[in-house]
Amino acid sequence: MGMFILQIFALLCLLLVMTVVLISDFTSRPFNARVLFPTMAMVLLLGVVVTFEYITRVNGDLIGVTWCTFLGFAIRPFCIYGFVLFARRKMGRMGFILLAPLLLSVLIHASAFFLEFEPLGHLVFYYTAPTSGTELVYHRGPLGFTSHILAAIYLAIIVYLSFRRLQGKHRYETISILFCAVFVVVAVVLEMMGVVMGALNIAIAISIVFYYLFLLKEENRRDALTGLFDRKSFYADVERFARNIRGLIVLDMNGLKLLNDEQGHASGDVALKNIAGTLEGLCDSKMYAYRMGGDEFMILILNAELDYALVEKRIKEELEAKGLSASFGHALRKETTHSIEDLMKSADEAMYADKAAFYQNHPRADRRRK
Numbered sequence: 001m002g003m004f005i006l007q008i009f010a011l012l013c014l015l016l017v018m019t020v021v022l023i024s025d026f027t028s029r030p031f032n033a034r035v036l037f038p039t040m041a042m043v044l045l046l047g048v049v050v051t052f053e054y055i056t057r058v059n060g061d062l063i064g065v066t067w068c069t070f071l072g073f074a075i076r077p078f079c080i081y082g083f084v085l086f087a088r089r090k091m092g093r094m095g096f097i098l099l100a101p102l103l104l105s106v107l108i109h110a111s112a113f114f115l116e117f118e119p120l121g122h123l124v125f126y127y128t129a130p131t132s133g134t135e136l137v138y139h140r141g142p143l144g145f146t147s148h149i150l151a152a153i154y155l156a157i158i159v160y161l162s163f164r165r166l167q168g169k170h171r172y173e174t175i176s177i178l179f180c181a182v183f184v185v186v187a188v189v190l191e192m193m194g195v196v197m198g199a200l201n202i203a204i205a206i207s208i209v210f211y212y213l214f215l216l217k218e219e220n221r222r223d224a225l226t227g228l229f230d231r232k233s234f235y236a237d238v239e240r241f242a243r244n245i246r247g248l249i250v251l252d253m254n255g256l257k258l259l260n261d262e263q264g265h266a267s268g269d270v271a272l273k274n275i276a277g278t279l280e281g282l283c284d285s286k287m288y289a290y291r292m293g294g295d296e297f298m299i300l301i302l303n304a305e306l307d308y309a310l311v312e313k314r315i316k317e318e319l320e321a322k323g324l325s326a327s328f329g330h331a332l333r334k335e336t337t338h339s340i341e342d343l344m345k346s347a348d349e350a351m352y353a354d355k356a357a358f359y360q361n362h363p364r365a366d367r368r369r370k
Contacts, residue, residue, distance in 0.1 A: 036208065039082030043205045046075045060134035062127055066112055069125055069138075073109045073147040077102050079204045080154040080184070098157070105150050108143055148188050155181045180207035223291040225269060226276030234290040234298060238340050244302045245340065247332045249311065250347040251275075253295035254325040254358050271324055278318045282311070297326075308332065327355035 049071045056064035115121040127136040187203030223230040260268040279289035286303035308330040329351025
């Protein structure tokens with residue numbers, strides 16, 4: 001009994017921490033609160049249910065323990081489903097599709113209440129009277145691992161979405177996400193083996209807190225408007241990949257001030273987001289896109305075999321299809337002893353030359369000195 005009280009205490013502490021964090025963060029990240037508050041509440045409820053399951057089983061309360069076990073099996077996948085929503089952010093129709101197996105799982109586990117209709121009542125789980133004492137004996141049916149299998153499927157989805165979110169870059173950071181998944185998987189296995197009941201509750205709660213802190217760290221590396229890595233991240237990555245950097249591509253949007261003046265800053269923001277989306281879509285795992293500030297973007301390249309002119313051509317074509325234009329400049333690092341500062345200077349010079357040519361051909365767009 002002491003173990004279950006300790007679990008509830010730990011869950012309350014974690015819930016309190018997340019409540020304080022989410023309240024302070026509600027204005028800037030309301031989605032986090034809408035998803036994580038219910039998820040943490042379900043985790044806490046799961047801890048309470050497991051505690052009462054133990055009490056009713058020990059006291060021989062068949063109806064009570066059946067209800068508690070049913071609720072425990074039903075709630076577990078919902079907790080991880082909340083985790084999936086948090087990882088995906090915008091689910092749309094996919095959210096309802098992933099919700100369907102949860103509802104089916106509830107119906108399957110509800111079969112345990114039909115004890116008088118065999119074998120329906122023994123499909124998932126059932127209890128029998130003990131040979132001595134009052135503690136009921138738990139039995140797992142042929143569908144007894146439905147909840148655990150469903151939880152494992154959702155965990156696999158979390159890992160997949162997390163890798164997609166990072167788009168294959170900074171793979172060392174995915175260790176944080178994999179740690180959460182492995183941590184919960186171990187807890188699921190321990191419960192399946194009957195080693196530590198209730199371990200999944202603590203594992204989910206800790207993973208949610210850990211994953212939330214990881215995403216905060218990740219978001220702090222990104223530009224608020226475009227979602228690209230920001231200027232601070234650029235210089236941090238320059239240090240991290242110092243020996244592997246092979247080149248830079250600098251691009252600066254053409255006509256942003258004209259667009260802001262004639263159509264408003266909201267249109268300018270949309271244009272910057274479109275540029276960022278284009279860069280993210282065209283950059284592979286050896287190319288890192290950054291918004292350096294204003295209408296200036298940078299692509300850090302770790303691939304010596306890259307055709308810079310071809311990359312610039314593809315980006316220009318994508319931008320032109322969206323009604324946008326940008327000036328480009330690139331520089332190739334032939335020796336690792338060449339400083340990044342010199343590389344940036346060379347790329348900037350090429351970009352400003354390209355921009356001067358653009359404004360010479362489009363004088364109306366030149367609002368830089370007006």
